[in-house]
Amino acid sequence: MTPYGDAIREGFHFALAEDPSVLVIGQGLWSPWYVGNTMRDLEQEFGTDRVIDTPVSELACTGAAIGAALCGYRPVVTHPRVDFGLLAIDQMVNQAAKWNAMFGGTSPVPAVFRLIVNRGGEQGAQHSQSLYSWFAHVPGLRVVTPATSADARDLLLASIWSDDPVVYIDDRWLYEVTSELDAPNVLDLARVRPQTLRSGDDITLVGFSWSTKLNLEAAELLADEHIEADVIDLRVLNPLDLTPILESVSRTGRLVVAEGDWATCGVAAEVVSQVIEELGPSALLAAPARVTLA
Numbered sequence: 682m683t684p685y686g687d688a689i690r691e692g693f694h695f696a697l698a699e700d701p702s703v704l705v706i707g708q709g710l711w712s713p714w715y716v717g718n719t720m721r722d723l724e725q726e727f728g729t730d731r732v733i734d735t736p737v738s739e740l741a742c743t744g745a746a747i748g749a750a751l752c753g754y755r756p757v758v759t760h761p762r763v764d765f766g767l768l769a770i771d772q773m774v775n776q777a778a779k780w781n782a783m784f785g786g787t788s789p790v791p792a793v794f795r796l797i798v799n800r801g802g803e804q805g806a807q808h809s810q811s812l813y814s815w816f817a818h819v820p821g822l823r824v825v826t827p828a829t830s831a832d833a834r835d836l837l838l839a840s841i842w843s844d845d846p847v848v849y850i851d852d853r854w855l856y857e858v859t860s861e862l863d864a865p866n867v868l869d870l871a872r873v874r875p876q877t878l879r880s881g882d883d884i885t886l887v888g889f890s891w892s893t894k895l896n897l898e899a900a901e902l903l904a905d906e907h908i909e910a911d912v913i914d915l916r917v918l919n920p921l922d923l924t925p926i927l928e929s930v931s932r933t934g935r936l937v938v939a940e941g942d943w944a945t946c947g948v949a950a951e952v953v954s955q956v957i958e959e960l961g962p963s964a965l966l967a968a969p970a971r972v973t974l975a
Contacts, residue, residue, distance in 0.1 A: 686856030688830035689719040691756075692837035695865050697727045700755060706733040706798040707759035715761040716797065717856050743769035743794065747777050750792040755841055762808045763796040763850065777846040778821030789844040793837075798852040798890070798941070804820040811942045813889075814951070815914050816848040823847040823870060824919040828893035829878075830860040832916060839870040842944060852891045852941070861923075873917050875925045881909025886934040887926055887952055892939035894974075899939075912946075918948055923955050930956055934966035944973040 682905035685692075696703045709715025711724050711734050730822040735742040738762060746756035760766040766773065777790045796816075800809045803939040817824045823845050829834040833851060840847040847870065854908050858925040878893070879900050888899040893914040915921070936956060938949035956969065 682859035683830045683862035684718075684856060685827075685830045685833045685851075685858050685860075686718045688834040688862055689837060689851060690721060690723070691862070692834035692863070693720060693723055693802035694726075695834075696838055696841045697723065697731060700842075701949070702753060703755045703757070704731045704733065704749070705757045705759060706735055707761070708735055708737060708739075708765070709761050710743075710759060711854065716759060719851075719856070720759075727817065727896040739765050741774060743772040744776075746779075747772055747790060750777075750790045750846075751780070751788065751937050755791050755793075757795055757841060759795045759797075761797050762799050762804065763812050764808050764810050764965040766794060766796045767928060769794075773822070773848070774819050775847070778819050781845070782821060783903050790846045791842075791844045793840045793847045793849050795849045795851070798850060798854070800941075801854065811850070811852075813850065813918055813940070813942050814947045815852075817921070817951075818950060819919070821846065822919060823917065824964045825849045825870070825917055827851060827916065828855070828888075828890050828914045830858075830862045832865075834862065835868055836864045836870070836873065838865060839873065842867065843870040845870075846869075850890065854891050858940075870917070871912040874915055874918060874922050876914045877911060877925060878914055879910060879912040880907060881911050881933055883908045883910060883912065885926065885929040885933045886909045886935065886937050886939065887915065888914050889918065889948070891941050896939055904955040915948075915952075921951065921955070923952065923959070925955060926952065928961055931964060934964065936965065936969040937972060938969070939972040942974055944971055947971070947973060949973055
């Protein structure tokens with residue numbers, strides 16, 4: 682069993698060892714206070730010219746990474762709080778997400794923007810947001826939200842070797858959560874779909890990242906009441922593939938979506954909306970529900 686945080690480090694180690702075009706840039710990469718155990722000692726093994734700890738200028742290091750991506754590198758920009766990424770939103774949303782389309786598909790931007798959710802941790806309101814739906818709203822940005830150790834590593838690798846810009850959001854609350862981890866599996870990010878982690882015919886529980894863990898815990902409690910739940914982990918928020926959710930709700934007739942973000946204009950709202958649009962309200966035996974931040 683491997684902790685989620687160690688799995689992220691395994692992903693970085695594998696990518697840096699396999700591909701000399703991979704580099705990591707951002708604040709606090711050499712500091713466990715910033716990035717936990719997810720990059721421990723990588724600068725010592727791969728050098729500070731590939732694991733680059735930057736001054737505090739999110740816009741500058743993100744712009745540098747996008748430029749590097751346009752010149753043949755595969756950079757990962759790490760913002761140790763999601764909130765810091767807002768200072769680089771112009772580079773991510775107005776530049777990286779648009780560039781390839783503006784040049785007719787001839788100029789890919791293979792950059793990863795890693796954003797870390799840091800609720801708790803004595804960080805205050807400006808350092809504790811998740812903002813998933815902000816990034817999932819933008820065409821041209823793939824958005825990845827791993828919930829398990831295997832996905833923390835393998836979806837990171839898939840993000841690094843994608844030719845599209847990817848927002849990879851991991852949650853520090855998951856860093857010590859353990860799950861099975863086999864050999865690295867380099868996935869095609871364009872083919873990654875939601876994953877059913879537990880099967881049942883009575884209710885469909887949908888989540889991603891930390892909320893997937895909560896859904897699995899809820900399913901255990903429901904099982905004590907003889908209610909069996911389908912637990913589905915979205916994994917990728919943009920583009921959003923709801924095929925397994927539609928199939929599940931067609932069987933169960935009941936849907937609850939949990940999201941570690943606010944309800945208004947959120948991912949949970951999008952899931953509920955698409956399910957009703959596709960299946961029609963008559964497919965549901967009860968009104969769908971969202972469980973979100975207050």
